[in-house]
Amino acid sequence: MSGQQMDPKNVPKIGVVYGAVIDSASGTPIAYASIAIINARSSTIMTGGITNEDGEFNIKEIPLGRHKIVVEYIGYKKQELGPFTFLPFGDNQTEYNLETISLSQTTLQMAGVDVEGERPLFVQTAEKRIFNVEKNSLSTGGNAIDALRQVPGIEVDPDDNVSLRGSSKVNLMIDGKPSSIAGGDVKSLLQSIPSANIADIEVMTNPGAKYDPEGMAGIINIVLKENKFAGLNGNVNTGGDSQGGTNLSGQVNYRTTSFNSFINLGMNERKRISSGNSLRTMDFATFSNSLDQVSESNSGGPNLFVKTGFEYFIDPSQSLAISTTISNGNRTSDGTTSTIDSGPGDRKFIRTTSG
Incomplete structure (x- = not known):
């Protein structure tokens, strides 16, 4: 067994x-x-x-x-x-x-020794709440949408639409920059970013005036990982899920005392299989009628995310950076709905959708 x-x-x-x-x-x-x-x-x-x-x-x-x-x-x-x-x-x-x-x-007694503790899952500051994605294994193997689903206060519906405190008026940012800078559809951008490349998700429900918050429910900032070790570094992550989805992501970073250059990329293909069944029965004086409906759907598609950049260190507290983000996605959905109308003159209908 x-x-x-x-x-x-x-x-x-x-x-x-x-x-x-x-x-x-x-x-x-x-x-x-x-x-x-x-x-x-x-x-x-x-x-x-x-x-x-x-x-x-x-x-x-x-x-x-x-x-x-x-x-x-x-x-x-x-x-x-x-x-x-x-x-x-x-x-x-x-x-x-x-x-x-x-x-x-x-009570800690330190004599010239730096003590570093393990980061908690949540950190609250005066301005924002920080969710440590690296510490949450439920986000592993997915994309930014899957990571957002794990953050309390953030809602993601079955169609991957993101809302905060019940409102869809959310300013979504990537590394502190508006997601619109990357171009294209924001939903496709989130689907293309591997969760393995995300360090933190920051939530600001009362952002300051500099963010022009009027009418917004708040700000969600996705902070991507950055390798801070000198020299050439890199990593590769791969994974899959029970419905046949796959993902591959990686980072390459070259850092010196004067500059840092990096490329952060990911490819994934999501698959979502769903089915449903409903039966309605109506009794009339002279006859009865039942409506039996069965539906099946299969959606998914490939996504690509690339972010590359260069940062020049002016001094220990200042730097000049330039970066480029490219994302591309192609999501399709196929479905079939079969309806059997049992009553006077039995009828059967089949509806197929594709696209």
Whole structure:
């Protein structure tokens, strides 16, 4: 007997956890603490969030399964809770009230030694919320659209349209520059950027006046990886998914004390297979009628993304940079809908779409 393991991206999202985080010594709320939901078996980060200004959090759409909850904040000891089981049957729960979680401050004594800690999944600054894409394995093997789906507060519908806080009026940026600079369709651009080439996703829901935010829900800035090691460096990533999609991405970087040159590229082909069935029955005084509808669709296509650039270091704090971004995509969709009308004079209709 054998079974197939469910892709974590496709696991039903049924769980909810909520509570508050405080300082153990003073009892004051800790705002912007990071809450990560980690699968107990695979150690995969499933989702997460941050506390608000009152130290409270409410994380929804947690995937089915058995998960640990890790609470972190800079300058405090990490707190690990659970594991908790999120199942909608038996004696299990899908909602947990964690009440109050206390974090203790850490004391570090450094004598000329630089201490670097592991970056949390979320970081909150005065201006923006930063999501660490490199630390979220659910984004691995996909593209920028898949990475955006993992960021709390960002919604991506089945047609890959991006919205923030329920509004589609979002200013999307790549490395701090408007995505429109790259030309072409923004959706195709996002589909062409491999998630393996993304370092962070920054979300600004209250951007300053310099961004001309009037009428916008906020700004989403996708920060691509940059190799900061001297000399010639590079990497290659490849992957696939359960529906036959494939991707290949890589970076090549040459850096000296005076300049840095790079090329960042990716190729992927997405495939999405879906099907549906509906049956409607209507009873009348003299006859009955039923409408049985079956639909199947297959969409996808290749995407190409290339970014190349050159940066000259004027001094340690200033540089002059020029870069070019090229993206190209060709997405097609084929579908068939079969309808059987059972009643007086049985009829069958078949509709085929392509393009």
